[in-house]
Amino acid sequence: MFKFFSNESEWDIFKSVIYSCEAIYTKSKKEQKLADKICNSIWNDNTDTRPDFITNDMMIEMFEVDDIVAKKKGRENPQRKADARALREVERLIQQFPEGTFADDLKIIAHGDTRYNPKSDNFIPDDSVSHHNYRAYLSNFQRICQKHLNSVEAYRKNYPNKKLGFLIVDDSTFYITRKQFQTNPISTKEAFLDYPFFDKNFMNLFITSKVDFVMWAFNNKYFYTSEFPHGEASPFPTIALISKDNYYTRYSKYFDVNSMVSLEE
Template sequence: MFESIYIKDNWKKWNDNSSESDPPPDFYSDEFEMMMEVMRVDDHSFKKKGNLINPTYAKESKVCREIENSGILDCLPNEAALLFNVDTKLPTDKDHNYKFYTNSFARIVKKHSEHIEMYRNNHKNYRLIFFIFDESSAYFEVPNKETMKINRNVGTTIQGKAHFYFLDSTLLENILKYDIDYVIWYAPFKLVNTNNGVFDLPKAVIYDVKHFNLKPIIYKDDQMMSTEL
């Protein structure tokens, strides 16, 4: 399954079906008898009075409008792509929040899972892949979150247990309970700096969902902090 996507010649055998006028899911391959639905999750979004709020996306949209209005884009070639790295000026716990993360993960995966029957009807007997683009930061579990908030200073080392997101029981339950064959979980921004250098977490994890046999880890919501302090 992985090689059908990762190897360039194999990827050419996939059909991009992601426009709004196309029947879901986003991609399918008759050659490999597979289909794939793509989604993105983050740790910024939260609901307020029934509305979904995302300060980072709002700031990105504001910056994008400013650039468009400036006329700078007219000087760039058509194939140019812009990547925005904005600063919301929010404190860490309101910018990267573990509860926002787990809620976003559950909400997004559930939303796409509601169409699984449609995916399978559109492509009979094809194996179904969920590709999750995880934009969240890395996290760690600390002994006392409130103490850490008060005592942290630039250059201070904070003791904590690394968050193995790919084994987090709260996140995994939102994958394992649905009729999915494979999950590709891509999380490129999970960077952990330690006093012994950078601790590398996997950038991508792949699950054969129906044969999953690893032991999940239970993390305590009220002790989780982003490493982007």
């Protein structure tokens, strides 16, 4: 995982991705060469001015997406709200201990349960589809990605001679088609071709953009098999690098949004 602790900074998350280059997927030698350059360059934290991270000749803007059903154009995300509540509770409990009990650089993992209602102090049952689904995944991606695309001209004005990349930290679950879900087993290739960078619903945002490459870091995609029922040994890459030349490939197509189901259903 690239985003493990609740109190990690953007810089921490970025370094976690960059230092995981052995797991990167590329579609061509040109992309592999670019991946090697990205992973071996000296990066600087530029989050105060944007884009987020820069080298002498490259710049990367990072953002996170998930598949959580959110309200108010993403401003009300129940999972992030539950996580923040859990973090506050952990921090409150830590303060009850004598000073010096914990290290100053203590890292915290706090994952909230969206079913818990703090006002009534009980749990409200729900189903996985109402919590996360592919339509929410696509909607969240389009909204957040377009927001950053709208700033591309500003990034280029700040650094006109640098290559621009987007780094997507993806917290969504693994999706396959309903037909595949009902088929046992499905091939590794079939499942791999269900990755979002093969879905034109996602990638069409980049086709006419001035983004030179996209790095996609998958933080929560677990593929379950009879041998590894908890998804602990996934055969799939955790990072993909896609250059402008390969935003569409011969495997790209528009996925049927209504047919995609999460492996966590």
